[in-house]
Amino acid sequence: MTDQRLERGQQWLETLLNLAGIATTVDTQQPEHSNASNYWLTIDRDKLTPVQIEHLIGTDGATIDAIQYLANASLNIHQEADLQAGYTIELDGYRHRRAIALKAIADEAAEQVRTTGKEVILQPMSSAERRQMHTFFDTETDYRDLATYSRGQEPDRRLVIKLAQTPDDEPSQLAGDSENGD
Template identity: 60%
Template sequence: MSDQTKMIRGQEWLEKLLKLAAIPSTVTAEPSPEGLAEPGSYWLTVEEKHLTPQQIELLIGPDGAVIDAIQYLANSILNIGQEEDQQASYTIELQGYRVRRQAELREMADRAAEQVRQTGQEFEMSALSAAERRQVHTFLKECEDLETYSRGQEPDRRLVVRLR
């Protein structure tokens, strides 16, 4: 399956989901922006121009819970039964939420790294979704003096940053 096919598959799936939810909107699909995700991943952006503020709020949900759930469904459903080399990673974007949240996560990761370096003590980051923990792991992978891992069970799973 080509990259183009994977993108279109994600786009069509999300448009169908929105239509079933009586929130008809178009979706644009593109490769993930450089530095925001791994290669082979795609951003599916819900066009907001025909959505009401209430529909946008509903789709994002409190603390991004709804958009995270939609993203989880997209990644689960679109990859089920696919060979590993045919799987793709999808990020659902609406009204710049993901870009803002990734900037917040990058800042949190940088603060955690700085604190660990200054104190030598491990630092736990809580209240992150599984996708957000994965992003912080990816951000801190470039720090050769640090390591990250997850501790605990959902819904109280935490990301731990410590010196290597």
């Protein structure tokens, strides 16, 4: 089953790239944990020109984010729950570099919230990046005293970081707000 999902993702991305006139291959990486269902599909940069790489990543990652969204939507539609998976599209180390940048943004925002006691609203980012930020704050021990939620509507949806609420605090939810997710 795992290999089937991985092969399906690889074939889908290679077909998409071929339809776009981009002759390259896609390398795959299985999740580290046996129960994980997120697969990395890495576009081989060696067969691409710098201009092709730039176009496939797009301004602020917009193109690679769109490809990733399409991959996840297309590959999971009409699939039984146990055949669904998450796919991360990588090219030229973009996701790795972006994760480092997002971690720096998270660290800076966390420091600001702790210093001022006020929530920090970040610049708009893609839903994939907001989920990644939520995951940073949910899983890293450095952020246990903080909470996140998303506010607003696309394309201006933003991540909000605040001090974690005590059980006595009442959450104030505005239209378009969602706690720890999108």
